[in-house]
Amino acid sequence: MRNKFILFIVFITFQSVNAQAIEKIGEEFLQNFHNKKYDVCTTYLDASILTQLNEKTLQEIQSQLTLQIGDFIKINSHKKDVINGKKSIVYHTDFSRSKIDIRLTFSEKDKIIGFFFTPSSESNKVFPQTPKPPFDYPSEEVNFINPIDGNTLAGTLCLPEKWTFQTPLYVLITGSGAQNRDSEIYGHKPFAVIADYLAKNNIASLRLDDRGIGGSSPGKNTDTSENFATDITAAFHFLEGRGFTNIGLIGHSEGGAIAAMVAAKEEKIRNIILLAAPGLPGNELLILQNKRILEVSGVSPEQIKEDLKLKSYFFNFVRTYKGNQFAEDAHKALNNFFIENKNTDSKKAQELISHRLIQQTNPWMVYFLKSTPTEYLKQLKIPVLALNGSLDTQVTAKENLEAIRKALLQAENKAVEMVEIPGLNHLFQTAKSGSPSEYEEIEETFSPKVLELIKNWVHKHQKTYT
Template identity: 40%
Template sequence: MKSIFSHVICLAVLLALQPLAEAGPVKDHAGRWLGDLKTPGGRTLRLGAELFTRADGSAWASVASPDQDAIDIPVTSIEENGDTIELTLPFAALTLTWAKDHFKGVWKQGEAPLAFELRKVGDFPMKVRPQTPKAPFPYKNEALAISTADGVTLGATLSIPHGVTRPNVVVLVAGSGPATRDGHGDAHRPFAVLADHLARRGIAVLRYDKRGVARSTGNFEKHTLADLIDDLDGVVRTLKARNEFNHLGLVGHSEGSPIAAAVAARHPESVGFVVSLAGVGLPGLDALVLQDWIWAKDRGASPAEADWAMAYARKFYEVVLAHTEPGARVAALKALYDGLRPAEQDRIRKLEMNQGTLSLAWAQKPFLRASLQADPSADWRAVRCPVLALNGALDHQVPAKENLRGIVAALNAGGNRRVESDILPSLNHAFQTAVTGREDEYGKIDETLSPVALERIVQFAQQQR
């Protein structure tokens, strides 16, 4: 419920030459800046910003909160005015004004602006997990800029193993949420870990920032599932145009799994294999309702309360589907809530059923409505290449049994018999070895990715000849 499926807080061409960002405070003071923000409650919170040039050469920035294990928090807009930079986020704003050798910052979230100073740092102070890749690397990392059909430029990293002629190559496709190419979350970098593991075993890997995140242009808040499919389509076309790899595979996590299926169905001549990790195999509405049922149980709901929560969630999403205009959608949802008995409203608050996809903020996003309308089974039926589908037994966001059954059934219905599937014991949605599988456990686990899962993925990618 905090996100749709992920646990995180067109002709494509390689752009060989990017326009340089014009002079301004972002370009003049590029790098990471960090300061101590004193909150109204008396707590000091480290808050920072990174100023950089995006893949298309334009000036941009992101926000970081190291004490909350969050970096690359995407901004929705940036405005440079003299020595001042205005950064706008969906929930706040940060103003930076240059003052000789540092920035004076003003954080605006709520009624009272909070002033603090930011000074340059080499890197943000983040916890380092044991599996985070460390040099030396037996592969080359190449920065790419990939253009998509609607003019978005994706920032990407292509890792090519040394000494391997025409290796297989895989593209890592992130789940929902503002994912960077490394998949930052809770100080973990799962896509960096997976890319490193694959490249060390002779598999080339491309990973990219989602549109509107980090070095990629575009607007993350306004994207739809179709946009993400088109983005991956552009990545695949770019790799095929290089003509230096053997088989091309797609490795999609969570929502990235049906995105991979859609592109594999669209380009059977280009995509040689697919790996689905915590993949979604149910229609969008059913998948979200099932997730909300588990969410309620995790928050102490009795069986009867969990069933009630599931029914309420379905009504909420049916309202979202019934109204194309966001304003009418919100009005109808408010009427739905006002029509509940006081005890039912209390139950919603108790079970936190007014957060994430069941919030009014999410209800206004085009992405939620498009996701509710999605049915990945049609794309899975059209996938003809070899598929490895893995789900974790302790996944509370994409329940393994129901979703894996849906994926395999659709593949078989389409006549695909080159399918391997497995439910891996003790693994959560993030493919960590877990105890409960709940979302609040992710950051408490030092393991980024289970060695068992890593080995299954590598062996499958190596087997494709």
């Protein structure tokens, strides 16, 4: 989904920060964490987060990391960074199965107030498909303002060598999680690959840095898919203002849901291409996602059953919740769940599980769990191409394509093509299991077969408009 679903644990509290010599503090904290000295780790933490990030929780985080990305190897480098105006340190680290960025955010007293993990933004590996200059087509760096939220967006407009204002032009929409215009993950740059291929085949594209990444200004902590949809609407109107008349959307994962949201409101969008887009309601999709990833990770059926039972209950609670005291009500609901299911964990362990689930339920997640993508798909009469890989563990192909098909059938849309491509994962790489742990290991960035399929479909529908 914007790859948020393969991120691990987020505990963050924003305060005013004037970090000074904090690099060493961060390194000491991480070394103690990886050496399992959790009692020492807590001495580096600000008192405001000790209820959520205590010794037991730190142990759980490390267990989850080990399961998903292997053992810690080393810190490669670090850099001072700013996230939403707050100073922090990002450590580029090696684990046995992946590279991970670990971000620590600090208080004015040099105590840690934020601790979270994302796929590495730094990779020494250059993958074969990554486009290399000089390019035989024109490109332009662009900036424009989203008039609804007031944020600035930056991106790259790639045009074919012989372009006109009638040339097909697609806005590329990233999946979940903040990504740069290339939709970069583990060194792979799929949107750069797609844009390069399209330009060489007489198709233009605009790809954008997400809010707070690259040249785009930060958003708000409360941003949801609805906010991100206004960015794409602003991009459409920016291109329309430049004179382009044949504009479509290509959305990956959550970006596919956003493409449908925007196309349902903007009648001049010509067509959309959905790459591993959600069709199921958010809560159902996340349960399937958790199930498939746990299965390919070798977790026992009994453990999966117990894990999904709790998550299904909690996700359904969030989806149907209409109150205004979420944390308090969620704690009560989870406590009832443990009582009704005769959970044998200690009271303290139950409270830690509750804290962890509730802490991760930010506005974006609440919106996603409540989302129903078919609400917008049912409104689409324009041509739609929907593609999924058969090994996709994040947005499972069979269930989501079927939901998309039914919605477009309900819309009486007769210009629909849907393909499940054998052997491809969520990133449209040729894969073995589809596990997210494979993403970095695979040399292929984006299947050439899918690139050709997209090109042929675009050219076929271009004839409709010329």
